[in-house]
Amino acid sequence: MTGGSPPILDLLPLVFARPKDALSGARAVLEAGPTAHDASVAHQVIGIWERDFGDLGAALTHLRRARALAARSGSPDREADVLATLGAALMHAGRTRHAMKALDQAVERGAGTTLARVLFRRGYVWWVLGHHRQALDDLRRATPVLRQAGDVIWTARALTLRATVHLAMGSVERAEADFGSAERLWATTDQEHDKADAVESRGLAAFRSGDIPAALRLFDEAARSYAALGTPMFMLNIRRCEVLMAAGLAREALDEADGATNALDGIGGQSTRRAELLLAAARAANATGDAATAIARATAAISLFSSQHREWWEVHARLVLVEARVAGGRISGRLVGDAATVAARLSELGSPSAVEASLLAGRTALALGWADDAERHLVAAARGRSRGPAFARVGGWAAQALRAEAAGSVRGVLDACRRGLDLLDEHRLTLGASELRARATAQGAELAVLAQRASLRSDRPRRLLVWSERWRATVLTAPPTRPPADPALLRDLTAFREITSRAEAARSAGASIPALERERRRLEREIRSRTLHIRGEGRSDGRRLDVRRLLDRIEDGRLVEIVAVDGELHVLLCGNGRVRRFPAGRFADAMAEVDHLSAGLRRLAHTGDAGRLALLEAGGRRLEEILLGPAVGHLGTGPVVVVPPGRLHGVPWALLPALRERAFSVAPSASCWLRAREIEPPPEGRFVLVRGPDLATGGAEVPRLASRYGGATVLENGTASVPAVLEAIDGCLLAHIAAHGTFRADSPMFSSLRMDDGPLTVHDFERLRRSPHQIILSSCDSGRLASVGSDELLGLAAALLPLGTAGIVASCVPVNDEAVVPLMLALHEGMRAGLTMAEALRDARRAPPHDAVHQAAGWAFSAIGAA
Numbered sequence: 029m030t031g032g033s034p035p036i037l038d039l040l041p042l043v044f045a046r047p048k049d050a051l052s053g054a055r056a057v058l059e060a061g062p063t064a065h066d067a068s069v070a071h072q073v074i075g076i077w078e079r080d081f082g083d084l085g086a087a088l089t090h091l092r093r094a095r096a097l098a099a100r101s102g103s104p105d106r107e108a109d110v111l112a113t114l115g116a117a118l119m120h121a122g123r124t125r126h127a128m129k130a131l132d133q134a135v136e137r138g139a140g141t142t143l144a145r146v147l148f149r150r151g152y153v154w155w156v157l158g159h160h161r162q163a164l165d166d167l168r169r170a171t172p173v174l175r176q177a178g179d180v181i182w183t184a185r186a187l188t189l190r191a192t193v194h195l196a197m198g199s200v201e202r203a204e205a206d207f208g209s210a211e212r213l214w215a216t217t218d219q220e221h222d223k224a225d226a227v228e229s230r231g232l233a234a235f236r237s238g239d240i241p242a243a244l245r246l247f248d249e250a251a252r253s254y255a256a257l258g259t260p261m262f263m264l265n266i267r268r269c270e271v272l273m274a275a276g277l278a279r280e281a282l283d284e285a286d287g288a289t290n291a292l293d294g295i296g297g298q299s300t301r302r303a304e305l306l307l308a309a310a311r312a313a314n315a316t317g318d319a320a321t322a323i324a325r326a327t328a329a330i331s332l333f334s335s336q337h338r339e340w341w342e343v344h345a346r347l348v349l350v351e352a353r354v355a356g357g358r359i360s361g362r363l364v365g366d367a368a369t370v371a372a373r374l375s376e377l378g379s380p381s382a383v384e385a386s387l388l389a390g391r392t393a394l395a396l397g398w399a400d401d402a403e404r405h406l407v408a409a410a411r412g413r414s415r416g417p418a419f420a421r422v423g424g425w426a427a428q429a430l431r432a433e434a435a436g437s438v439r440g441v442l443d444a445c446r447r448g449l450d451l452l453d454e455h456r457l458t459l460g461a462s463e464l465r466a467r468a469t470a471q472g473a474e475l476a477v478l479a480q481r482a483s484l485r486s487d488r489p490r491r492l493l494v495w496s497e498r499w500r501a502t503v504l505t506a507p508p509t510r511p512p513a514d515p516a517l518l519r520d521l522t523a524f525r526e527i528t529s530r531a532e533a534a535r536s537a538g539a540s541i542p543a544l545e546r547e548r549r550r551l552e553r554e555i556r557s558r559t560l561h562i563r564g565e566g567r568s569d570g571r572r573l574d575v576r577r578l579l580d581r582i583e584d585g586r587l588v589e590i591v592a593v594d595g596e597l598h599v600l601l602c603g604n605g606r607v608r609r610f611p612a613g614r615f616a617d618a619m620a621e622v623d624h625l626s627a628g629l630r631r632l633a634h635t636g637d638a639g640r641l642a643l644l645e646a647g648g649r650r651l652e653e654i655l656l657g658p659a660v661g662h663l664g665t666g667p668v669v670v671v672p673p674g675r676l677h678g679v680p681w682a683l684l685p686a687l688r689e690r691a692f693s694v695a696p697s698a699s700c701w702l703r704a705r706e707i708e709p710p711p712e713g714r715f716v717l718v719r720g721p722d723l724a725t726g727g728a729e730v731p732r733l734a735s736r737y738g739g740a741t742v743l744e745n746g747t748a749s750v751p752a753v754l755e756a757i758d759g760c761l762l763a764h765i766a767a768h769g770t771f772r773a774d775s776p777m778f779s780s781l782r783m784d785d786g787p788l789t790v791h792d793f794e795r796l797r798r799s800p801h802q803i804i805l806s807s808c809d810s811g812r813l814a815s816v817g818s819d820e821l822l823g824l825a826a827a828l829l830p831l832g833t834a835g836i837v838a839s840c841v842p843v844n845d846e847a848v849v850p851l852m853l854a855l856h857e858g859m860r861a862g863l864t865m866a867e868a869l870r871d872a873r874r875a876p877p878h879d880a881v882h883q884a885a886g887w888a889f890s891a892i893g894a895a
Contacts, residue, residue, distance in 0.1 A: 044221040068097035083296040108138035112149040120298035124337040144173035158340020184213035224253035238417030245561040269308035276467025278315030285309035303332035322352035383412030418455035445479035460509035460562030466820035473818040489609040497573040501696035524551040525786025585666040599659040613654030632884040648683030668692040674815035691866040693891040704894035714760040719744035720767025724845035727766035749785040763800040769807035776814035776822035799831035811838030835895030839888040847885035865895035
């Protein structure tokens with residue numbers, strides 16, 4: 029150790045300041061032939077290190093040795109201190125009775141400050157076991173003694189733990205006060221590990237108060253500190269899983285929980301943490317719809333919690349198990365009873381999860397037709413609508429809506445749904461990242477469905493339209509939050525482009541690129557992490573769909589909104605001053621047909637097999653019947669705007685016979701279309717043409733378009749870098765980008781267009797002050813969007829619409845590069861003649877040549893927005 033070894037008793041606080049230094053110092057003491065007292069301290073230090081950061085079996089061996097040496101030293105305080113540490117280790121090993129016996133013995137032997145420290149550790153064990161009131165009792169006894177003694181480190185620890193217990197009991201304000209006091213004390217010390225723990229605790233408090241971006245930022249800050257100290261962070265993994273699930277990132281939560289469990293098993297770590305990680309994994313698996321994994325993880329967690337005598341945790345795990353069984357389709361009266369029993373016990377324990385359990389019991393009872401039982405449980409669940417942060421109160425409003433639905437009250441259902449969705453709006457707008465905003469809407473999916481179902485039963489098409497719009501494509505209508513001018517984020521984006529370009533070049537040359545791929549993935553994680561930290565402005569323009577204004581703007585056209593309710597499709601046909609409803613097909617049938625047609629278009633783009641044309645046209649007729657039903661006979665002769673559910677945005681709409689020969693556009697929502705329709709073009713009227721590298725045709729349309737648009741900014745042949753392209757297209761009238769496109773279903777925000785210096789991603793587009801008024805993306809997959817959350821969309825087009833783009837032309841499937849060139853030239857010719865984008869695209873599809881490959885290219889492109 030540099031600067032000489034510290035005094036023996038200084039090694040104990042050093043464990044949570046510089047753990048590795050404490051460990052090496054303790055080993056040095058043991059090698060020097062110490063007294064029984066000093067050897068006891070050294071073994072205790074090693075035991076604490078192994079308990080928290082290493083092998084729990086080794087920890088118990090060292091702590092038992094430390095206790096024996098403490099008894100030999102003749103110091104009751106030394107023995108009490110070691111007994112308390114041993115008690116915590118035994119608890120983490122799942123030996124709860126032995127743990128409490130050791131802690132009680134420590135309380136009997138300790139006095140003064142030592143007794144206060146022992147009470148703190150017993151309070152910690154009570155907290156881990158879920159006995160929160162006993163934990164507070166011990167901490168209330170310990171804290172004044174530690175404070176009076178001027179023991180800064182232990183006072184700060186006691187305040188931090190007391191705040192954590194308050195959080196578990198739902199007392200966020202008390203927790204924040206204690207965290208604040210602890211943080212001020214930690215600032216006066218060099219306890220680096222404790223400081224990291226304090227940052228983690230502040231992250232937990234931020235989450236409990238409803239601030240998810242702050243929670244993620246603080247957790248990432250704590251993780252960097254733990255990594256610098258070289259210590260594991262399993263409690264942070266558990267807490268982060270909870271925040272990720274609330275943010276709609278359940279798959280990531282499951283991966284994190286499983287990864288941490290494997291790491292814990294690899295070092296022989298604490299069985300208590302293993303049980304908590306299994307519970308986190310079960311919750312995450314439930315949220316991803318993986319009932320089998322949820323059942324397996326919850327069952328394993330219950331077994332561990334039971335053996336550890338941790339009832340608080342066991343009951344929470346039983347709730348997840350019942351939820352998973354219900355989700356797996358095992359509806360029965362027994363499950364109603366199980367959910368009710370769990371709800372009652374959670375209520376007795378003072379857990380906020382009692383609302384969730386009562387709601388589950390009520391839903392299950394409703395599914396069985398047990399109206400009286402359902403009402404009783406839903407009444408209990410509905411009490412949760414007035415407690416906790418916004419996103420936590422939604423379950424209470426869902427219970428209230430279900431009660432109203434069971435009673436046949438349309439007004440009651442809609443009122444409860446409105447209040448619940450308003451709460452989620454309040455929460456959603458605190459999120460700055462588009463991805464988080466989109467995924468957070470999943471929490472309102474049930475309320476949106478209940479409102480649509482009630483509106484459908486009322487047989488009032490306008491009402492169904494308004495409620496279908498209420499929770500559709502909300503990210504595209506809310507004011508966007510631009511990423512901050514963060515130098516680290518800009519640096520990472522530049523590095524990401526450079527690494528991606530190097531990887532693509534190496535791959536093309538046939539070289540192995542595992543190191544480059546690892547670095548690319550690391551940079552993706554860093555970029556995404558930084559964007560998730562962005563906090564929203566927390567405000568909305570308060571606008572809801574104005575149906576009268578919509579009908580006025582449609583003029584002589586039609587707007588077709590397709591709504592899925594309980595698996596059935598309904599068409600809301602807007603036009604001629606009214607809204608009409610028509611029944612259509614089944615959602616599942618539409619998805620199957622879309623997959624079939626998309627695959628056919630992909631094959632046709634490359635094979636040119638004219639025999640497939642008839643198959644595709646027949647598929648288009650089938651799809652039209654499923655999607656539009658009898659509404660197809662009422663489309664009139666004017667332009668059509670199609671507003672499909674999020675998961676149906678990949679439909680090749682030009683294949684539908686009713687749309688093939690007319691001008692049509694596609695919009696994520698009627699509100700989004702109306703907003704785009706009312707966007708004024710920029711006064712300067714700039715044109716920008718961009719040609720990316722390595723196109724099969726060399727981007728042949730760009731030079732020819734440059735000769736038609738005099739004075740256009742042309743970026744190509746090395747000048748089409750991401751910064752140059754962003755600067756040129758910011759606020760321009762029309763941008764045409766010919767570049768390879770990549771759609772990332774696994775991470776839509778990294779969907780991109782390939783520029784000379786690397787990928788232009790959605791993250792880059794979001795940095796625009798104002799996106800182009802109109803934009804044409806002639807590359808493959810540029811119009812593909814990922815459906816996430818309740819009915820949200822992420823991708824290149826979704827990034828542009830809220831930033832001020834009125835119209836986009838893009839493809840929903842891969843296209844043949846050579847066939848795209850004449851299509852694009854014809855499209856521009858029509859637009860220069862004064863046609864709208866939709867009209868020009870219609871005419872471009874009719875233009876020669878008429879072979880199968882060119883026909884497929886025309887069908888692949890759609891106009892998006894108010895084009």
